[in-house]
Amino acid sequence: MxxxxxxxxxxxxxxxxxxxxxxxxxKRFPVRRxxxxxxxxxxxVVEMGGNxxxxxxxxxxKPADAVVASGATIPYPSQTQNLHHEVELxxxxxxxxxxxxxxxxxxxxxxYAVGLDLTRRDIQSRDGKPWExxxxxxxxxxxxxxxxxxxxxFIDSGRISLAVNGKVVQDSDISKLIWKIPxxxxxxxxxxxxxxxxxxxxxxxxxxxxxxPGDRLEAYVNGLEPLTLTIGPxxx
Ligand code: MN
Numbered sequence: 077m078x079x080x081x082x083x084x085x086x087x088x089x090x091x092x093x094x095x096x097x098x099x100x101x102x103k104r105f106p107v108r109r110x111x112x113x114x115x116x117x118x119x120x121v122v123e124m125g126g127n128x129x130x131x132x133x134x135x136x137x138k139p140a141d142a143v144v145a146s147g148a149t150i151p152y153p154s155q156t157q158n159l160h161h162e163v164e165l166x167x168x169x170x171x172x173x174x175x176x177x178x179x180x181x182x183x184x185x186x187x188y189a190v191g192l193d194l195t196r197r198d199i200q201s202r203d204g205k206p207w208e209x210x211x212x213x214x215x216x217x218x219x220x221x222x223x224x225x226x227x228x229x230f231i232d233s234g235r236i237s238l239a240v241n242g243k244v245v246q247d248s249d250i251s252k253l254i255w256k257i258p259x260x261x262x263x264x265x266x267x268x269x270x271x272x273x274x275x276x277x278x279x280x281x282x283x284x285x286x287x288x289p290g291d292r293l294e295a296y297v298n299g300l301e302p303l304t305l306t307i308g309p310x311x312x
Contacts, residue, residue, distance in 0.1 A: 094140040096168070096189065096275075097221040099301055105168055105186070105222050108273030110138040111264055112164075112193055112211065116254050116279025123282045133255050133279065135264060136207050138193075142217040149306040150215045152289045156196035159307075161287050162280035163238035163246050163295045165231065166191040167257055168222050172271035181258035182230050184270065187222040190295045190303040192238075193277050194218070197286070217277075220295070220303035232256065234298030236281060240291055248281030250297065255279075 095104035113135060115121045118128035144150055153159060170186025193211065200210035233251035237244055255263065260276060287293065287307050295303040 094143045096143060096219055097145060099221045099223045106273045107140045107143055107275055108271055110140060110217060110275045112136050112138060112277040113260060113279040117248060117252050117281040118254060119282035120280055136211055138212045138217050142215060144215045144218040146220045146303045149308045151308045152310040153213055154311040156198055158198040159287050160195045160197040160284050161238055161293060162193040162195055162284050163236060164191050164193050164277045164280050165236060165250055165297050166219055167276040167278060169270050169274040170272055174265050174269040176261050176265040178258045178262050181261040184261055185225045187224045188228060188231055188300055189220045189222045190297045190300050191217060191219040191277055192295060193280060218303060218305045221301045223300055228299060236297045239294045240287060245285055246281055246283035253278060
């Protein structure tokens with residue numbers, strides 16, 4: 077882990093610390109890195125034209141400042157004609173580590189929230205991998221308030237859903253994750269040293285689709301605070 081200090085003087089104002097609200101607290105969760113899992117529900121792999129037996133889940137990242145709070149209106153992003161919603165269970169890491177073992181993985185979880193992995197699907201399809209401009213753009217991670225794991229226990233099942241303008245378009249269950257949450261932590265920590273403040277998006281179920289300016293999204297995971305988002309006019 078690199079050395080950090082807050083005693084330097086800086087040539088520019090220090091950029092704001094990205095953070096997420098916490099249920100029942102005035103304190104916020106500071107965001108360090110945002111890791112995402114692609115292709116982690118079989119029915120979504122199939123709807124994207126893949127094969128869940130052959131194509132394993134993959135990792136990518138979003139920048140920390142992609143965070144958008146629940147209740148916000150965001151502009152329809154630039155350079156896309158096919159912005160897609162992906163509702164996901166979000167895991168917040170409170171204790172770091174590398175090469176974390178499966179039987180201790182849950183000890184690293186600080187809390188859970190509902191999030192959206194907003195995606196420029198046309199660019200993802202056109203450019204292939206890496207998914208940087210399809211996935212890691214400004215305001216691409218709306219997220220609801222975090223509920224501490226100490227209040228909830230471990231989430232390994234429960235309804236996950238998304239409604240657009242009141243119509244349910246994604247509706248599945250956390251139990252259908254291909255890589256379960258402890259396994260995600262094991263695999264991710266083999267490649268990256270996890271640290272407090274890291275966020276993991278666990279993947280989207282099937283039913284992804286386009287959203288348009290003026291749309292209102294409501295995202296749910298059983299037991300968590302909902303996330304709402306409104307899509308504003310196209311960026312010019
Ligand atoms: Mn996703």
